[in-house]
Amino acid sequence: GAVVSQHPSWVICKSGTSVKIECRSLDFQATTMFWYRQFPKQSLMLMATSNEGSKATYEQGVEKDKFLINHASLTLSTLTVTSAHPEDSSFYICSARVYGGAADTQYFGPGTRLTVL
């Protein structure tokens, strides 16, 4: 149980274009999902918390207009990188919160590698 998928697993785009990344909880409903960014050999950096049916909460320093997050259903959250630039190239990982029981924690997707040329 608690499987999270991401699509695509990797994407290459030209500078100035927008890229959408999907995060799905496959076998459970996730009212809260998280988006992280990870640079090589570094730990995870939380970008935003996504709550179903409401606006995302962004961490300090993360541009809301650049990283658009939509959590329209209990199983899907999307991250759109708008007007992507080479500095946006990174590994983007989503997670979904699982409530209650013995493991009230986060389960992560496999990640999406974005390369902006």
Added chain:
Amino acid sequence: QKEVEQDPGPLSVPEGAIVSLNCTYSNSAFQYFMWYRQYSRKGPELLMYTYSSGNKEDGRFTAQVDKSSKYISLFIRDSQPSDSATYLCAMTSAGNEKLTFGTGTRLTIIP
């Protein structure tokens, strides 16, 4: 000072050895502790979840929490080359949905 300190390694041990991975933390409000394993170019995978002080065992993995010392450990017995990965500790406090991560320890098991 970071809230969570974790030795980044790299740590290399021979196959079959016992591996000890550690994190210290400064926030006494942390109550829930997790260990994630992350293979290269993959998302983190939850290995262990603990709440109380003491030990929790799952197969070859043992998670240990010492709240009085603000210290957590992950032990891997009979280490295998497939255990080669980055191990991240993470923790949070009651009512807080965000996780605070350590920097991760890169582990290599040498056949």
